[in-house]
Amino acid sequence: MKDIHTTCEWGKGERWGDAETETGMSRLSLSDTDKQARDWFHETTTALGCKVHVDAMGNQFAVRPGLNNDAPPTYAGSHLDTQPTGGRYDGILGVTAAVEMLRVLNDNWVETSYPTAVVNWTNEEGARFPKSMTASGVWSGDIPLEDAHNLKSVIPANDTATMRSELERIGYLGDVPCSWEASPMAAHFELHIEQGPILEAENRRIGVVQGVQSYKWFTVTVRGRDSHTGATSFQHRADALLTASKMILASHKIASKHGALASTGILNLKPGSTNTVPGFVQFSLDIRAPQDDTVNTTEAACKSAFSALAAGEDVLNIQAGCTPSSRQCTVDWHTDFVSPATHFHDDCIASVQAAAQDLCGSGEVSGRDIGSWGKLMTSGAGHDSVYANKRCPASMIFVPCRDGVSHNPSEYSSPEQCADGANVLLGAVVRYDKL
Amino acid sequence: MKDIHTTCEWGKGERWGDAETETGMSRLSLSDTDKQARDWFHETTTALGCKVHVDAMGNQFAVRPGLNNDAPPTYAGSHLDTQPTGGRYDGILGVTAAVEMLRVLNDNWVETSYPTAVVNWTNEEGARFPKSMTASGVWSGDIPLEDAHNLKSVIPANDTATMRSELERIGYLGDVPCSWEASPMAAHFELHIEQGPILEAENRRIGVVQGVQSYKWFTVTVRGRDSHTGATSFQHRADALLTASKMILASHKIASKHGALASTGILNLKPGSTNTVPGFVQFSLDIRAPQDDTVNTTEAACKSAFSALAAGEDVLNIQAGCTPSSRQCTVDWHTDFVSPATHFHDDCIASVQAAAQDLCGSGEVSGRDIGSWGKLMTSGAGHDSVYANKRCPASMIFVPCRDGVSHNPSEYSSPEQCADGANVLLGAVVRYDKL
Numbered sequence: 001m002k003d004i005h006t007t008c009e010w011g012k013g014e015r016w017g018d019a020e021t022e023t024g025m026s027r028l029s030l031s032d033t034d035k036q037a038r039d040w041f042h043e044t045t046t047a048l049g050c051k052v053h054v055d056a057m058g059n060q061f062a063v064r065p066g067l068n069n070d071a072p073p074t075y076a077g078s079h080l081d082t083q084p085t086g087g088r089y090d091g092i093l094g095v096t097a098a099v100e101m102l103r104v105l106n107d108n109w110v111e112t113s114y115p116t117a118v119v120n121w122t123n124e125e126g127a128r129f130p131k132s133m134t135a136s137g138v139w140s141g142d143i144p145l146e147d148a149h150n151l152k153s154v155i156p157a158n159d160t161a162t163m164r165s166e167l168e169r170i171g172y173l174g175d176v177p178c179s180w181e182a183s184p185m186a187a188h189f190e191l192h193i194e195q196g197p198i199l200e201a202e203n204r205r206i207g208v209v210q211g212v213q214s215y216k217w218f219t220v221t222v223r224g225r226d227s228h229t230g231a232t233s234f235q236h237r238a239d240a241l242l243t244a245s246k247m248i249l250a251s252h253k254i255a256s257k258h259g260a261l262a263s264t265g266i267l268n269l270k271p272g273s274t275n276t277v278p279g280f281v282q283f284s285l286d287i288r289a290p291q292d293d294t295v296n297t298t299e300a301a302c303k304s305a306f307s308a309l310a311a312g313e314d315v316l317n318i319q320a321g322c323t324p325s326s327r328q329c330t331v332d333w334h335t336d337f338v339s340p341a342t343h344f345h346d347d348c349i350a351s352v353q354a355a356a357q358d359l360c361g362s363g364e365v366s367g368r369d370i371g372s373w374g375k376l377m378t379s380g381a382g383h384d385s386v387y388a389n390k391r392c393p394a395s396m397i398f399v400p401c402r403d404g405v406s407h408n409p410s411e412y413s414s415p416e417q418c419a420d421g422a423n424v425l426l427g428a429v430v431r432y433d434k435l
Numbered sequence: 436m437k438d439i440h441t442t443c444e445w446g447k448g449e450r451w452g453d454a455e456t457e458t459g460m461s462r463l464s465l466s467d468t469d470k471q472a473r474d475w476f477h478e479t480t481t482a483l484g485c486k487v488h489v490d491a492m493g494n495q496f497a498v499r500p501g502l503n504n505d506a507p508p509t510y511a512g513s514h515l516d517t518q519p520t521g522g523r524y525d526g527i528l529g530v531t532a533a534v535e536m537l538r539v540l541n542d543n544w545v546e547t548s549y550p551t552a553v554v555n556w557t558n559e560e561g562a563r564f565p566k567s568m569t570a571s572g573v574w575s576g577d578i579p580l581e582d583a584h585n586l587k588s589v590i591p592a593n594d595t596a597t598m599r600s601e602l603e604r605i606g607y608l609g610d611v612p613c614s615w616e617a618s619p620m621a622a623h624f625e626l627h628i629e630q631g632p633i634l635e636a637e638n639r640r641i642g643v644v645q646g647v648q649s650y651k652w653f654t655v656t657v658r659g660r661d662s663h664t665g666a667t668s669f670q671h672r673a674d675a676l677l678t679a680s681k682m683i684l685a686s687h688k689i690a691s692k693h694g695a696l697a698s699t700g701i702l703n704l705k706p707g708s709t710n711t712v713p714g715f716v717q718f719s720l721d722i723r724a725p726q727d728d729t730v731n732t733t734e735a736a737c738k739s740a741f742s743a744l745a746a747g748e749d750v751l752n753i754q755a756g757c758t759p760s761s762r763q764c765t766v767d768w769h770t771d772f773v774s775p776a777t778h779f780h781d782d783c784i785a786s787v788q789a790a791a792q793d794l795c796g797s798g799e800v801s802g803r804d805i806g807s808w809g810k811l812m813t814s815g816a817g818h819d820s821v822y823a824n825k826r827c828p829a830s831m832i833f834v835p836c837r838d839g840v841s842h843n844p845s846e847y848s849s850p851e852q853c854a855d856g857a858n859v860l861l862g863a864v865v866r867y868d869k870l
């Protein structure tokens with residue numbers, strides 16, 4: 001808990017409670033405060049006896065030697081960047097609990113069979129540079145290094161920084177190639193807050209994560225015509241914002257129908273004047289579902305609905321009282337990011353489940369029969385474990401968070417819940433090392 | 436035309452055609468380029484023999500003496516500020532044609548009975564400081580000077596400038612009080628492009644403007660809860676942007692039903708991250724209709740619809756396939772600007788009509804029978820003549836603009852159309868002076 005709140009001095013966000021530590025976080029990837037958190041990671045893990053290296057995406061790898069160092073380390077880790085209005089646990093808990101694991105191993109003179117290690121991945125959130133899990137994606141070979149380096153900041157809106165320029169600026173453009181070959185892993189374990197309400201609602205202590213749902217990110221651009229709000233009749237308008245509003249609503253309805261999620265978190269328009277009908281709107285669209293098929297079907301249905309809305313063929317809306325326009329908008333889609341559904345590795349899932357059973361359980365557990373303390377679950381959010389899982393066995397550990405709230409300053413897990421997670425993380429890594 | 440295109444060198448906007456002058460304008464009120472246009476106004480009217488003064492809102496008054504200077508001047512004028520993506524005619528035509536009037540009077544040794552004058556009003560557009568016709572509103576006594584001075588810039592989004600700080604910065608905080616008593620007018624005539632499609636569609640040369648429709652501007656704030664796009668079910672969200680999208684659509688439907696216009700030109704949200712459901716959205720709402728009653732009814736209907744949408748009681752949307760949310764948003768309204776329906780003065784309307792008949796007509800015209808060259812009309816857009824009309828007789832002259840397009844770089848009226856307007860402006864002022 002001390003590490004969490006120490007590192008959260010850098011990039012403190014909005015206050016939500018009276019206590020010292022009751023603020024959120026606003027530590028965008030590769031910002032000045034992210035550099036401070038990275039420096040802490042480097043110094044702390046070095047002091048704990050690790051050899052630390054940084055790769056070309058700024059990923060930090062801290063390796064604690066084992067008895068036999070000819071094989072890759074078993075890793076624990078997550079990320080230290082946050083959302084612009086994020087909390088103190090998302091990602092941060094996973095890194096600080098992994099650092100705590102190093103301390104417990106040291107304090108107890110534990111010599112693991114092979115090396116163990118901690119990783120801090122760059123730009124997991126995708127909030128500043130709009131691909132989530134960017135740097136683990138480069139490490140796994142799924143995202144080309146150049147594409148990642150050239151990603152442009154979307155926060156603040158007029159920022160011209162790229163990932164590469166910011167890595168250079170804060171001194172974290174490492175000289176080790178960013179790849180699973182250069183920084184190999186035996187396995188990857190990640191502790192994370194659930195970011196959903198299920199564990200809390202069902203009063204369970206640990207989520208054993210079997211996989212991550214599928215998602216895609218798009219940028220949708222709607223072009224109409226700037227015109228005067230007072231002198232242009234509805235018929236003569238090509239109102240890009242009215243059209244975008246219909247699209248956002250349509251994406252919600254379509255996703256509801258298909259059992260998917262569709263969300264818009266960014267929307268920018270031009271020219272931005274009270275008395276000018278906007279001729280340009282650009283918005284993000286994030287579509288998710290447990291199955292790839294569902295995401296693809298939802299995407300296809302949104303594409304055809306958006307085209308119809310841009311063309312003014314929104315018959316339903318007309319019936320409901322919209323004045324049809326004689327002028328059309330155009331709509332363009334750009335795919336920013338694709339993360340197919342992920343299924344974690346059985347050996348890692350079993351290590352997590354056994355470690356959790358050790359901490360909380362009684363009697364044997366087998367298969368999906370996991371006892372009342374825990375739950376086998378699929379993550380709604382993406383995580384670096386998704387890309388790690390492509391190059392080594394991986395799994396995750398979830399702990400409850402209050403009201404399922406995340407990406408919000410008031411995100412909260414109690415010290416007891418954090419400790420549960422840290423204990424299971426340690427147990428899973430040690431078990432896998434033995435395996 | 437030379438004055439138009441000379442002054443349009445300062446604050447050139449987006450290019451829409453190949454010719455030298457085929458760009459729009461982006462000359463926000465009290466910007467550096469607005470200062471350049473003001474300096475031109477001062478020098479040019481001074482050189483034409485006028486005495487020029489500037490008031491506490493930066494309004495510029497250039498007075499050409501008459502035979503008897505004991506009575507207030509008859510004014511022609513408009514504004515030199517533009518929209519962020521505006522054109523070369525909106526406002527600019529009215530000022531440059533008034534300056535041309537001074538030249539024609541000089542060149543022809545015309546001595547008017549009373550003084551004639553030209554005015555350049557500050558921040559007519561309301562694009563940068565969000566009250567339209569701000570400085571004529573202060574002049575007429577409708578907007579308190581302090582409110583106007585404290586107006587904050589909305590473009591660019593993070594600007595901290597106020598009207599007063601910008602008036603000081605560019606050297607246009609005049610020492611004459613801003614009031615109709617300090618700068619009295621016998622009458623106010625304003626030439627403007629129609630900004631709508633009617634004159635062009637009906638092939639008429641001049642619009643004789645009888646009044647201006649009613650309008651109100653609001654800022655609507657929707658507050659929900661930031662949450663994770665991937666880990667938060669639709670039921671658990673309070674999605675401020677989805678709710679705002681429904682409101683924008685609802686305002687359109689309600690306005691359609693009441694024969695009003697409702698438009699949103701500005702929308703800002705927080706935090707602005709692809710994978711965070713926005714907990715905060717603020718948008719502008721501009722409601723217009725010929726009658727005050729219609730604006731008020733539309734406002735009331737929007738208020739109750741928005742409250743229902745914020746509370747999740749959007750039964751229609753639920754039937755149409757929206758997933759209802761167990762969490763509510765809140766909605767707050769702030770009224771930024773109110774401009775009731777305006778009826779111009781019969782004497783001024785008659786002066787415009789007679790001058791236009793002189794230029795284009797044949798035979799007599801009387802009442803609404805105005806011949807095929809022109810049309811009696813009501814302005815959809817607000818103009819400084821609205822406030823002028825509260826303290827002196829006023830009317831306006833419209834000329835056609837291509838496709839009715841305004842608040843758009845490609846806004847265009849031909850040299851012949853501009854000349855028609857300038858001729859009628861001159862004729863109306865001279866007629867009123869005689870009257």
Ligand SMILES: NC(=O)NCCC(=O)O
Pocket residue numbers: 090124125126132133195380381382383663665710
């Ligand atoms: N865990 C988390 O918030 N990851 C960010 C990537 C995503 O959008 O799911």
Ligand SMILES: NC(=O)NCCC(=O)O
Pocket residue numbers: 228230275525559560561567568815816817818
């Ligand atoms: N004429 C004009 O565009 N005026 C701006 C004020 C308004 O929004 O009507």
